[in-house]
Amino acid sequence: xxxxxxxxxxxxxxxAKTRLVGVDEMAVDQDLFAAGLDSLGAVNLIIGIExxxxxxxxxxxxxxxxxxxxxxxxxxxxxxxxASSGRTP
Numbered sequence: 658x659x660x661x662x663x664x665x666x667x668x669x670x671x672x673a674k675t676r677l678v679g680v681d682e683m684a685v686d687q688d689l690f691a692a693g694l695d696s697l698g699a700v701n702l703i704i705g706i707e708x709x710x711x712x713x714x715x716x717x718x719x720x721x722x723x724x725x726x727x728x729x730x731x732x733x734x735x736x737x738x739x740a741s742s743g744r745t746p
Contacts, residue, residue, distance in 0.1 A: 659728055659731035659732045659735055660731070663731045663734050663735055664728065664731045667727045667730050668680060668681070668683075668685075668727055670702065670705040670706055670709050671705075671727060673705065674698070674701040674702050674705035675694060675701060676693075676698060677689070677692055677693055677694055677698065678693075683727070685726065685727045685728040685731070686726050686728045687726055687727075688725055689724075689725055689726055689727070690721065690725060699724070702724075703719065703724065706734065710734050710737070710738065712734065712737040712738065713737075714733065714737065718733060
């Protein structure tokens with residue numbers, strides 16, 4: 658489950674760390690790579706997400722399926738935050 662606050666923070670990081678245009682108008686489930694996110698932007702986005710949420714995204718979680726949209730990233734962040742606090746997402 659993704660919280661609205663996490664989605665909003667993911668959107669801010671996406672806008673700040675990538676060259677994507679129109680991030681504020683993007684649907685949360687829009688494919689970021691189809692919208693123009695390239696490999697350098699993806700790396701910057703992941704670093705920004707790790708810094709914003711004070712998490713480390715394990716390499717085995719870095720896939721298009723898990724990081725291909727704002728909604729998926731928010732779900733991943735929720736999972737990581739829940740795991741670090743001992744809660745079930």
